[in-house]
Amino acid sequence: MSKRYHGGIWLGLNKRPAIDRPVDELSAPARVVIPLLQHRGESAALCVKKGDRVQMGQPLGTDVKGISCAAHSSVSGAVYDITEIDHPIIGKSVAVVVQNDGNDAPFGYVPPERDAAKMSPDEIISRIKRVSIASACGPDYPLWARLRRMADFHIRTLVLNAVETEPYICNAQKLIEEDPEQIASGFYAMMKATGCVDALLAVSDDYGTETDDIRKAASLMGYELRLLRVPQKYPSGHEKFLFRVMTGEALRDGISPEEMETGFVYAEDCLGVYMAIRNGTPQITKVVTVAGSAVGNPQVFEIRIGTSIHDVLERCSLSFEPERVVLGSAMRGTAVDDLHTPVIKPVYALLALKSDGKRRQPARCINCGKCAKVCPQGLFPNFIALNAVNADFGACHELHIENCIECGSCSYICPGRMPIVELIKNMKKARVEE
Ligand code: SF4
Ligand code: SF4
Known part of the structure; x- marks a missing residue:
């Protein structure tokens, strides 16, 4: 294998049975805990108080100067509490606890324009900012700020990074299989926002024919979505690794992909942008693979933001008492002890793992290299x-x-x-x- 693929490891992907099941909506819990900070950058500023009635999609915090975006309620109901949490992924944040009234009464959004082709790049980015799409795949800056940076650097290639080479994770593959037209449409809007001329879909080589429909949809919208299949070698989906696979060149120290005329977005970003332009609806859910050796029914779920890990696992029939719960993937995730921790925008996987029965030896380097x-x-x-x-x-x-x-x-x-x-x-x- 060439130096494009230097390093990394081959892992068992274990996507079954989640990959064979449809993406399902997880019912909303009795209470959600919404942190005002769910991305890199500045926290939103609190704009509700205890006892206020709120609707689904209503801002609980508004964006501030700098890199920031609003935080929205994922249910309708009443503000039960305002507290501070220390989230293992994003750190300390003010959080609003909303008691769900079960009505899902929506906050009113009437977007003035529903067609990205008729919107200017600035209008598209402003719409994306207003709906607060953030961090499809781990902690990152909000999508609007990432797109603005890509536009400033005049990127040439926008990559829809759907490479999934970590055990269990299959969010992108499921979304591309189920919503090809919407994803192609959201991607087109981001091409327009960044001014790029080249569109690339990168997938791991375990994908089958899922890529056909999205490429057809792109073609009907007037652009060619080139396809790149990469080996299932972890971490092929990491932007730096993928850039090297794409170009044969390593990103030099401190150089970002944008500086090399390349930007990366994700399937869930595309879906969020499609919804933002068509309906103006904010991001109040997160697509998460719930799996692991202790989970009886692994599946990809659309989960209301603010749902606790406990509430998610309770609905996913655990077959064993988990020894370890991980927010994120088996390779890059963060182990969590407090099951009251809420699902937030950077969470793309939730793994519950049973004990492997092995005795842990003390750590020691034997210089094996x-x-x-x-x-x-x-x-x-x-x-x-x-x-x-x-x-x-x-x-x-x-x-x-x-x-x-x-x-x-x-x-x-x-x-x-x-x-x-x-x-x-x-x-x-x-x-x-x-
Ligand atoms: S975690 Fe860091 S040091 Fe370890 S293999 Fe990955 S890049 Fe290298
Ligand atoms: S034993 Fe030491 S040299 Fe070998 S893999 Fe572990 S840290 Fe690296």
């Missing part, structure tokens, strides 16, 4: 980890810790069970907080 072989960024994870243990940021910097994409391949392969990626994440976090 396997971590360096699998690192897609060409780093020496073992040396970085050892320096991270000693809190020696200078040495970690020399070893290019900033280039680590936190894919977890090193920790996965390590026979010494060294928590390499945790050490790296903690080191980076400590540095930022200094």
